[in-house]
Amino acid sequence: MKRILIIGATSAIAEHCARIWAARGDALHLVARNEQHVQVIASDLKVRSASEVTTYCTDLNGIDKHEELLDVADDALEGVDIVLIAHGTLSNQKSCEQSVHETLAEIQTNALSTISLLTLIANRFEAKKSGSICVISSVAGDRGRASNYIYGSAKAMVTAFTSGLRQRLQKSNISVVTIKPGFVDTPMTAEFKKGLLWVKPITVAESIVRAIDGKKTEVYVPQFWCFIMSIIKILPTKIFKRLDL
């Protein structure tokens, strides 16, 4: 049985990971903003055979609450083996462009709050020389594009941060997994027209659980995104800047 802390537990991807872990009989501690929603998920995970499910509600933008959040998780689970960080918002690019305040708020939610959590978790895991950390970044962080560069730059920060953290924690036997999903059909993307490149959250969740088990490093989900992004990354800027992506 693993003891797993899920931050952003009401995200569709996180919820599907939790269902897989519940079926294995793992103990779960769920952190989310919406009390009512997380309670529904907690009851569901109990029926799906989780050995224990506890919850903690907070707005993760309140960085001064992060230590407390981790203390509560430690107490509830009697030690944490795996942390999944999955919270975030899909920024409205157009309205962010017109508002410094909104842009910084998106960076705060999608990058800074994650970095705060990672810093604290890394130190705790480093002290006990064990643990797995998994963070959901995005293919959007691989190269800034006009259609969503605010969300993308926040995710780029998360990707770069976890890359460095992975090197640092390597010596302490702690794995840091960065997940880069492509288009995922979730409530967060309900407004989008879906095409061939879209996948269900369950597909992403299966990959995440496998990546954590296999102590992987950076994982594109589905894998074909690795190919798509490597092409997008090597395009010369002169050409790239004219593309409508």
Place this chain on the structure above:
Amino acid sequence: MTNLTKIYGWGRYSQQDAYLHTPASCASLEFIAKQQNSVLARGMGRSYGDSANALNVLQTTYLNHFIEFDKATGKLTAEAGITLREILEIIVPSGWFLPVTPGTSYVTLGGAIASDVHGKNHHIAGTFGLHVKSLTMLLGTGQVVTTSPQNHADLFHATCGGMGLTGIIISGTIQLLPIRSSLISQKTIKAGCIEAACEAFESNSNATYSVAWIDCLSKGKSLGRSVIMLGEHAAQGGLDIDIQQKISVPFSTPSALLNRATMKVFNTAYWHKSKHNVSQTVALMPYFYPLDAIGEWNRLYGKKGFVQFQCVLPKIDGVANMRKLLTEISNSGEGSFLAVLKQFGVANENLLSFPTEGYTLALDFKASETAIKTVKKLEDMVVEMGGRLYLTKDAVMQESTFKATYPNWEKFEVVREQYGAVGKFSSAQSKRLGLA
């Protein structure tokens, strides 16, 4: 604003451009429902015709949480968007099974209640609705109420089988059936004609499960020849369940592949392959859901899709009438290889529930002008014989047929009026059938 998306039923025949709303929680479901003038809840889209088609559709995809499962008593409460397949995955290893199940596990709990589905044990267990202890629903007034056979009984009996037209089912509590094994002891009987098939149902009416594959293309002496499959839950063999899907149809195949010749070959082969009076033990999933092994099998009918015809004929003169119906189908040469015959037990109190005592026949027709004509002709015959058609399968029934064969439709409208459903919940089908 959400984009318009093309939606259709399982038969892919009736299509509609719709605004799809996919609430992430019950709270947002209530919020969205209040915003819209007229909405309809939609689950897996497995009803065949247009009964889940509407301009504003509330997809229950994310409302798929278990609420409570008492392993000691077999009482299960879950949100309406959970599928029977997800339920089976959890309950079977604990020694429980669905009290009633349709031929696919890819339907939601809410859909099973709204269609008041039946299964191979209808003659013994009745419909799904009989095993629903209570359900929580959102009314057109914005109120959330819990209904049961004891509480708001009128609303409960209108909602079970009510095709989502009384309100939005949010969650339901059902009583499960205890099992000692996830295996089924199956016995196969061959009946050379429709009369022999109906006789076999009669003489095996104490079997828990019974259903027949029927050859709708055979004529004359062997008209309605059937392979009857009886089943009982085995007493031992473990409680494992395998819900992995094996294969899937990746795209619409040319519909010409399913023609009179190929179907005839299939039917003849199936008949000769089946052995009379043979008993064997089979796993639960392939026994109850043989077609679920092939994902999106509806694509085999090609881009135009298909319509399904399912009727029930009263027991009195049932066999003779079934022969008349089969003669018509066989002469048309349009029927497919997926034809099913079953004997129903008595009807229940639910206002629009389909089953009544007698024989039910279900078969697909590849969509075409002549097929629709055949279906309409069959519809007229069924009305004359005092039978009716299953709303969950229907895509073409006339208003007059519906009103003549579902005599409780007026009571249904009274309940809808009383609970604020009129004008708030409607589907392409409900409009076609002249419901307010």
